Amino acid sequence: xxxxxxxxxxxTTMTLSLVACGNDTTAPKESESTSTAxxxxxxxxxxSEEKEEPKDPVEITYWYxxxxxxxxxxxxxxxxxNEILAQTEGYEHITLKLHxxxxxxxxxxxxxxxGEQIDVLSTVNLSWTAEAVNGSILxxxxxxxxxxxITEELPEWFTTLGTMDGVTYIIPNxxxxxxxxxxxxxxxxxxxSGYTYEExxxxxxxRDFDKLAQxxxxxxxxxxxxxxxxxxxxxxxxxxxxxxxxxxxxxxxDVTSAERFYxxxxxxxxxxxxxxxxxxxxxxxxxxxYVEGLNYPNQIVDKITTNVLGDIFNDExxxxxxxxxxxxxxxxxxxxxNSYGYDCTVFAMEDSFYIPEKNAAGGVAISATTEYPEDAAxxxxxxxxxxxxxxxxxxxxxxxxxxxxxNGDGTIKTLEFSGTQGGADTTYCYxxxxxxxxxxxxxxxxxxxxxxxxxxxxxxxNDNNTLSPLMGMTLDTxxxxxxLAQIKTLHTEYINSLRYGIYGEEVDKYIDEFVDKLExxxxxxxxxxxxxxxxxxLGR
Amino acid sequence: xxxxxxxxGQIALHVFxxxxxxxxxxxxxxxxxxxxxxxxxxxxxxRIQEFTLDAYRQVFANxxxxxxxYGVTAFYSVSATFGSLVVMTLFAxxxxxxxxKYRNVLTFLLFFTTLFNGxxxxxxxxxxKLLHLNNTIWIYILPSLMNAWNVIVLRxxxxxxxxxxxxxxxxxxxxxxxxxxQIVIPLxxxxxxxxxxxxxxxxxxxxYTCSIYVREPDLYSLQYILKVILDDVAYLQEMxxxxxxxxxxxSLKNLESLRFAMAVVLAGPMLxxxxxxxxxxxxxxxxGSVKG
Numbered sequence: 001x002x003x004x005x006x007x008x009x010x011x012t013t014m015t016l017s018l019v020a021c022g023n024d025t026t027a028p029k030e031s032e033s034t035s036t037a038x039x040x041x042x043x044x045x046x047x048s049e050e051k052e053e054p055k056d057p058v059e060i061t062y063w064y065x066x067x068x069x070x071x072x073x074x075x076x077x078x079x080x081x082n083e084i085l086a087q088t089e090g091y092e093h094i095t096l097k098l099h100x101x102x103x104x105x106x107x108x109x110x111x112x113x114x115g116e117q118i119d120v121l122s123t124v125n126l127s128w129t130a131e132a133v134n135g136s137i138l139x140x141x142x143x144x145x146x147x148x149x150i151t152e153e154l155p156e157w158f159t160t161l162g163t164m165d166g167v168t169y170i171i172p173n174x175x176x177x178x179x180x181x182x183x184x185x186x187x188x189x190x191x192x193s194g195y196t197y198e199e200x201x202x203x204x205x206x207r208d209f210d211k212l213a214q215x216x217x218x219x220x221x222x223x224x225x226x227x228x229x230x231x232x233x234x235x236x237x238x239x240x241x242x243x244x245x246x247x248x249x250x251x252x253x254d255v256t257s258a259e260r261f262y263x264x265x266x267x268x269x270x271x272x273x274x275x276x277x278x279x280x281x282x283x284x285x286x287x288x289x290y291v292e293g294l295n296y297p298n299q300i301v302d303k304i305t306t307n308v309l310g311d312i313f314n315d316e317x318x319x320x321x322x323x324x325x326x327x328x329x330x331x332x333x334x335x336x337x338n339s340y341g342y343d344c345t346v347f348a349m350e351d352s353f354y355i356p357e358k359n360a361a362g363g364v365a366i367s368a369t370t371e372y373p374e375d376a377a378x379x380x381x382x383x384x385x386x387x388x389x390x391x392x393x394x395x396x397x398x399x400x401x402x403x404x405x406x407n408g409d410g411t412i413k414t415l416e417f418s419g420t421q422g423g424a425d426t427t428y429c430y431x432x433x434x435x436x437x438x439x440x441x442x443x444x445x446x447x448x449x450x451x452x453x454x455x456x457x458x459x460x461x462n463d464n465n466t467l468s469p470l471m472g473m474t475l476d477t478x479x480x481x482x483x484l485a486q487i488k489t490l491h492t493e494y495i496n497s498l499r500y501g502i503y504g505e506e507v508d509k510y511i512d513e514f515v516d517k518l519e520x521x522x523x524x525x526x527x528x529x530x531x532x533x534x535x536x537x538l539g540r
Numbered sequence: 541x542x543x544x545x546x547x548x549g550q551i552a553l554h555v556f557x558x559x560x561x562x563x564x565x566x567x568x569x570x571x572x573x574x575x576x577x578x579x580x581x582x583x584x585x586x587r588i589q590e591f592t593l594d595a596y597r598q599v600f601a602n603x604x605x606x607x608x609x610y611g612v613t614a615f616y617s618v619s620a621t622f623g624s625l626v627v628m629t630l631f632a633x634x635x636x637x638x639x640x641k642y643r644n645v646l647t648f649l650l651f652f653t654t655l656f657n658g659x660x661x662x663x664x665x666x667x668x669k670l671l672h673l674n675n676t677i678w679i680y681i682l683p684s685l686m687n688a689w690n691v692i693v694l695r696x697x698x699x700x701x702x703x704x705x706x707x708x709x710x711x712x713x714x715x716x717x718x719x720x721x722q723i724v725i726p727l728x729x730x731x732x733x734x735x736x737x738x739x740x741x742x743x744x745x746x747x748y749t750c751s752i753y754v755r756e757p758d759l760y761s762l763q764y765i766l767k768v769i770l771d772d773v774a775y776l777q778e779m780x781x782x783x784x785x786x787x788x789x790x791s792l793k794n795l796e797s798l799r800f801a802m803a804v805v806l807a808g809p810m811l812x813x814x815x816x817x818x819x820x821x822x823x824x825x826x827x828g829s830v831k832g
Contacts, residue, residue, distance in 0.1 A: 067768070067771065067772055067775060068768055068772065069751075069755065069768070070755045070756065070757050071757060072602075072605070072757055074757075099755075102751060102768060102771075103751055103752075106752070109661070110660070110661065110664050110752065113661045113664065113665065114661075114664060114665050114668055114669050115669075423772040423773075424765075424768040424769040424771075424772035424773075425598065425601045425602065425769065425772070427602070
């Protein structure tokens with residue numbers, strides 16, 4: 001009897017379920033028969049009803065690197081951000097949980113292994129392409145289409161830096177997109193050199209190696225004579241670091257941080273830096289200077305100082321140095337003079353810029369394990385859209401009165417740090433240059449409007465600059481891992497001695513030996529593999 | 541009064557040991573003087589070229605944080621040392637008894653852990669997901685209560701005690717617990733002191749546990765705090781050296797002094813603790829060196 005009642009109940013439940021499903025399917029048919037106007041009206045009413053309906057609260061975790069981890073004020077900053085979020089339209093239901101990490105790659109690996117909640121994550125220190133291939137991060141195209149706020153303020157070319165095979169996986173962090181290097185030396189010394197400013201500046205922009213080599217050689221001797229000190233040296237490798245020289249005008253494809261490959265704009269091929277004739281000539285010149293006693297001889301084991309420009313008037317020092325600066329020559333000059341306290345003569349290494357195909361600042365991605373992809377996308381929008389400037393700046397700078405003071409003109413003064421972006425000695429830090437759109441950050445004492453305008457107009461969005469043709473391409477190294485490992489080992493064995501001129505008169509012998517070993521290690525196979533990928537990417 | 545004759549051999553021996561002492565003490569003194577060195581290109585020696593307290597200022601930029609770190613580190617180092625001595629002693633005592641039924645099984649399990657371990661991820665999963673120790677002070681204490689090597693040292697010491705001692709105690713009516721706590725442990729003071737000292741040093745120097753499991757600033761260990769400061773400065777210095785950034789503060793200029801100052805801050809308490817353990821430590825290290 002009981003079984004019969006139970007069977008009856010099951011049958012009734014099943015019937016009711018089918019009826020309910022049947023109603024759902026008939027509903028659209030009914031609406032199809034009504035007029036278009038009434039349909040639109042209904043849709044808009046439904047939409048507004050949906051809009052008014054409060055969403056369930058969600059917590060979105062944001063994992064990022066700040067080299068310090070959780071600090072004294074991390075919780076307060078998080079609370080402040082959530083306070084603002086609660087009053088921001090469309091974000092009322094979202095609570096942001098900050099996860100600053102010190103040892104970022106390890107922390108993420110452990111969090112992923114242990115199933116900790118990761119929603120939004122920075123890709124700095126991670127291989128985002130590997131994460132994409134592993135399925136650890138979500139494709140973002142649909143989410144971006146559903147939330148245009150994420151990319152609407154970014155240049156179109158820029159977002160391709162986060163794509164692989166045409167699919168967007170990360171939103172690259174937007175900052176200065178090409179490095180600016182300057183040769184810097186004390187004006188007091190340069191005046192004794194016998195060279196005019198224009199001579200050196202033009203030779204540098206023309207990449208006139210012979211003229212520059214002659215200048216540096218004469219210069220160290222002139223400084224020695226002027227100061228009466230034989231302990232004034234050339235900084236070894238002024239010419240022979242790829243980004244000091246060759247690759248400042250070409251794209252540098254640094255596959256695993258040691259084997260340098262670059263895309264040659266003229267040949268349209270990926271080439272190996274070590275086979276580049278300019279680089280090899282630079283090695284020969286460094287060796288010549290080493291023999292002549294112009295290069296600091298102990299560079300390989302003992303640099304004179306790490307603060308090259310700050311300690312330039314010490315008894316023992318280098319005489320000229322390549323340093324990264326910002327803005328025009330005048331701006332950079334002011335910046336160096338303020339930093340080091342003496343009159344500087346500054347030469348620009350570039351007058352136009354090459355935007356490489358890789359973004360050193362990484363990007364922001366959404367974890368494949370997130371339960372709330374749309375809300376995670378909304379959190380990414382906070383980092384990239386000026387509409388949410390207050391939230392982004394709270395994240396970047398902390399709390400007013402504790403970490404910064406407003407100047408009243410839209411700029412601020414940071415209280416715990418100046419120039420850098422906080423660290424272990426501050427009570428809160430977020431490295432904005434690896435987390436979002438830096439240009440939405442309020443200007444402070446280390447960044448003027450003039451400098452920011454220069455970066456945006458002259459570097460990032462200048463039509464005269466060259467964008468890497470490989471923008472959006474990701475090299476697959478899986479076929480040549482063994483060869484790359486061998487090349488990296490050879491790099492470690494030879495490169496510093498070559499850069500610093502240590503091989504002296506035997507430099508040619510060692511260059512030949514290095515090149516032979518590179519070829520034996522399979523360099524050509526690597527180049528063939530890479531160039532096949534380039535050809536395919538460029539549709540050749 | 542008859543003067544005691546000192547042989548040439550004794551003099552040579554004294555000279556040798558004095559020189560040996562200097563070899564150990566000299567680097568320690570360099571460590572201290574270098575931490576006060578302000579020259580940008582210092583030649584580290586006992587003479588300070590340019591005296592400065594900058595490195596210590598940098599370390600103690602946030603004194604409350606450092607003091608809290610000292611507190612956390614001292615607490616877990618003492619607790620974990622005490623706890624591990626209790627656990628290890630009991631375990632070692634049990635497996636030192638030849639008539640203990642599970643002796644071989646337990647000894648094998650103990651020895652096995654000296655050869656193989658689970659690796660970082662499984663260990664992390666057990667500690668954080670199963671035991672929920674992450675972000676608690678217990679993460680510093682519980683997982684390190686047992687150290688196989690130290691247990692083997694203690695077991696060897698216990699086995700070295702004469703059987704007649706146990707027999708005499710049993711004849712006098714002592715239970716196993718009484719034998720362990722009132723007879724064996726007092727005799728094992730040198731072994732316990734040296735094992736305890738090594739355990740204390742291990743805990744005191746541990747920064748890794750904090751870096752993996754702890755996200756609560758109030759639970760940061762001193763070593764972790766100092767390591768973060770050092771890494772941070774080194775990172776900025778590297779960028780400065782590469783010309784990637786310019787205009788860093790003067791305080792960044794001397795990484796070496798900062799390193800030495802941190803070593804002094806970290807090693808300081810140990811230097812005071814060591815003399816109290818020294819006599820036991822010397823005895824403890826000779827355990828098992830004489831047979832028969």
